[in-house]
Amino acid sequence: MGTTNVTESAVKHTLHLFGHELHFSGWTICFTILAILIAYDQISYQIQKGTIPGPIVKIPFMGSFLDSMKPTFEKYHTKWMSGPLSCVSVFHKFVVIASEREMSRKILNSPNYVQPCVVDAGKKILKPNNWVFLDGKAHVEYRKGLNGLFTRRALANYLPAQEAVYNKYFKEFLDYSKDDYKQYMIPFRDINVAVSCRTFCGSYISDDAITEIADHYWRITAAMELVNFPIVLPFTKIWYGIKARDVVMKFFMNAAAQSRKNMEAGKPITCMMDEWIHEMIEAREYKEKGAAEGAEKPSILIRDFSDEEISLTFLSFLFASQDATSSAMTWLFQMLADNPEVLRKVREEQISIRNGDPKAPITIDLVDKMEYTRWVVKECLRLRPPVLMVPYRVKKGFPIRSDYTIPKDSMVVPTLWCALHDPEVFPEPDNFIPERWGPEGTAEKSPKSWLVFGTGPHVCLGQRYAVMHLIACIGKASIELDWKHKRTEDSDTQMIFATTFPQDMCYLKFSPFDSTKLWNELRHKKHEKPEKHEGHDLQREQSINTVASSTTESLAEGLTQTVTEA
Numbered sequence: 001m002g003t004t005n006v007t008e009s010a011v012k013h014t015l016h017l018f019g020h021e022l023h024f025s026g027w028t029i030c031f032t033i034l035a036i037l038i039a040y041d042q043i044s045y046q047i048q049k050g051t052i053p054g055p056i057v058k059i060p061f062m063g064s065f066l067d068s069m070k071p072t073f074e075k076y077h078t079k080w081m082s083g084p085l086s087c088v089s090v091f092h093k094f095v096v097i098a099s100e101r102e103m104s105r106k107i108l109n110s111p112n113y114v115q116p117c118v119v120d121a122g123k124k125i126l127k128p129n130n131w132v133f134l135d136g137k138a139h140v141e142y143r144k145g146l147n148g149l150f151t152r153r154a155l156a157n158y159l160p161a162q163e164a165v166y167n168k169y170f171k172e173f174l175d176y177s178k179d180d181y182k183q184y185m186i187p188f189r190d191i192n193v194a195v196s197c198r199t200f201c202g203s204y205i206s207d208d209a210i211t212e213i214a215d216h217y218w219r220i221t222a223a224m225e226l227v228n229f230p231i232v233l234p235f236t237k238i239w240y241g242i243k244a245r246d247v248v249m250k251f252f253m254n255a256a257a258q259s260r261k262n263m264e265a266g267k268p269i270t271c272m273m274d275e276w277i278h279e280m281i282e283a284r285e286y287k288e289k290g291a292a293e294g295a296e297k298p299s300i301l302i303r304d305f306s307d308e309e310i311s312l313t314f315l316s317f318l319f320a321s322q323d324a325t326s327s328a329m330t331w332l333f334q335m336l337a338d339n340p341e342v343l344r345k346v347r348e349e350q351i352s353i354r355n356g357d358p359k360a361p362i363t364i365d366l367v368d369k370m371e372y373t374r375w376v377v378k379e380c381l382r383l384r385p386p387v388l389m390v391p392y393r394v395k396k397g398f399p400i401r402s403d404y405t406i407p408k409d410s411m412v413v414p415t416l417w418c419a420l421h422d423p424e425v426f427p428e429p430d431n432f433i434p435e436r437w438g439p440e441g442t443a444e445k446s447p448k449s450w451l452v453f454g455t456g457p458h459v460c461l462g463q464r465y466a467v468m469h470l471i472a473c474i475g476k477a478s479i480e481l482d483w484k485h486k487r488t489e490d491s492d493t494q495m496i497f498a499t500t501f502p503q504d505m506c507y508l509k510f511s512p513f514d515s516t517k518l519w520n521e522l523r524h525k526k527h528e529k530p531e532k533h534e535g536h537d538l539q540r541e542q543s544i545n546t547v548a549s550s551t552t553e554s555l556a557e558g559l560t561q562t563v564t565e566a
């Protein structure tokens with residue numbers, strides 16, 4: 001039906017159609033194909049978009065790619081406020097963003113329709129056989145085997161190693177800013193690498209190895225971009241990320257081998273690796289000896305895991321914890337410096353539960369007593385949730401609302417921030433009010449809004465440990481260190497770097513703190529107070545907006561006992 005004529009100047013194509021001869025140049029054909037592709041791209045976007053808010057038209061092919069290159073909190077916020085469900089399209093990827101609490105919860109609790117979406121670089125760096133990429137039953141089964149690492153008994157075993165890290169890094173904090181204010185975002189990242197490595201590997205890893213991991217780790221975060229070049233070329237971000245992974249894996253494999261030896265020899269449990277390998281040995285012995293010989297049934301009958309599997313799992317833990325915990329710690333130190341009356345209350349609690357001894361070792365029972373400090377940590381996580389959104393992939397058409405089905409293969413992104421700033425649950429949601437977590441507050445009455453760690457089958461595995469670590473660390477810091485914050489116009493701007501950090505990277509200046517004076521003041525205050533008014537006046541004064549002395553009251557009661565005993 002078509003013929004091609006070669007002329008001196010251009011290639012001409014002739015189409016015979018219903019007796020007519022139509023002539024086209026190569027350009028006309030190219031433009032027509034392009035126009036068809038643009039129309040297809042646009043129409044498919046409009047069909048996927050349906051009735052939900054999003055750009056009225058898609059920029060041909062690349063969509064909102066440029067916006068996604070430089071994400072800012074303000075841009076995200078505008079998007080969330082545009083509706084409970086909204087959308088964008090980046091290249092061929094259609095993305096639905098859920099902002100409302102119930103929408104987010106529905107997505108996170110619908111494993112039949114969605115699975116966590118890992119950026120391309122994630123699989124390359126964490127390795128495709130990492131457990132975090134398992135889905136459905138296989139994921140649930142594997143995860144069950146890991147639960148034992150985060151029980152109260154297990155967490156108690158990790159505290160001494162954690163405290164040793166706090167001691168070392170607090171000294172470094174003092175030294176680092178002895179002359180002037182310094183940005184502490186990076187030192188906070190370093191202390192968290194060290195705490196993770198010591199918690200995971202105990203003394204099976206050297207200080208030098210930890211420094212090497214900390215030096216390399218940021219390359220892993222930097223490589224986790226939404227879009228990367230598909231082939232791993234030397235000196236690209238993914239290439240560096242993979243190199244960093246190899247460094248971490250080398251140390252973890254070595255630690256797993258040492259831990260296995262110690263546990264086989266019946267030595268005490270000192271870290272997560274020990275805990276896991278000990279459980280495996282117990283399970284194996286139970287299987288071999290059987291219940292017949294009266295062997296004690298292990299809590300979980302898990303299979304044997306190789307040193308590589310164990311190391312890959314800890315790599316996934318390091319990956320999941322590093323940015324989120326560092327973000328939380330940075331905001332926590334900043335917020336306490338900005339709210340000295342809250343810091344004072346934390347100090348009062350900390351010195352009182354230690355009976356005036358700032359060097360009393362941190363135990364799990366002591367952490368349980370840190371009630372006010374727990375409120376502070378929870379409030380900080382609520383106000384500045386490290387993870388704003390969690391991307392998921394839609395496995396099949398997902399009828400999320402009666403009037404809208406998210407198309408298969410789209411990305412759906414439940415937002416955690418909005419639920420945590422719901423004014424009905426958290427009055428004055430943009431203010432830092434630790435008391436809202438206490439008996440007088442409303443926060444604990446709505447557990448469904450607590451989405452800091454997600455929900456559903458992929459809810460954060462390390463949440464108990466993360467909260468315990470933050471409480472223990474800030475509690476200890478409060479009675480050993482004093483710190484001031486230099487506020488800049490960027491201090492409250494949330495910079496997006498995997499999680500969020502203050503845009504100015506948090507200028508602090510540390511100095512030693514002597515808790516003796518505070519302890520004496522508390523004792524003195526207690527003696528001065530007439531017994532019969534105890535509690536009532538303070539309770540009356542207490543309001544949700546003021547960080548008044550509710551804790552001082554209960555602490556003072558604790559003190560009565562101590563003083564009487566003395």
Ligand code: HEM
Pocket residue numbers: 108116132143316317318320321324325328385386387390452453454455456457458459460461462463465466
């Ligand atoms: C403040 C610190 C942390 C925050 C805010 C945080 C937050 C989160 C969130 C939002 C998720 C996704 C949940 C979902 O999809 O519903 C997650 C998953 C996960 N987190 Fe955390 N996390 C923190 C610390 C940690 C730590 C310290 C560890 C380990 C030691 C850890 C291990 C994990 C793992 C393994 C997953 C994936 C679980 C799965 O897919 O089954 N996280 N975390």
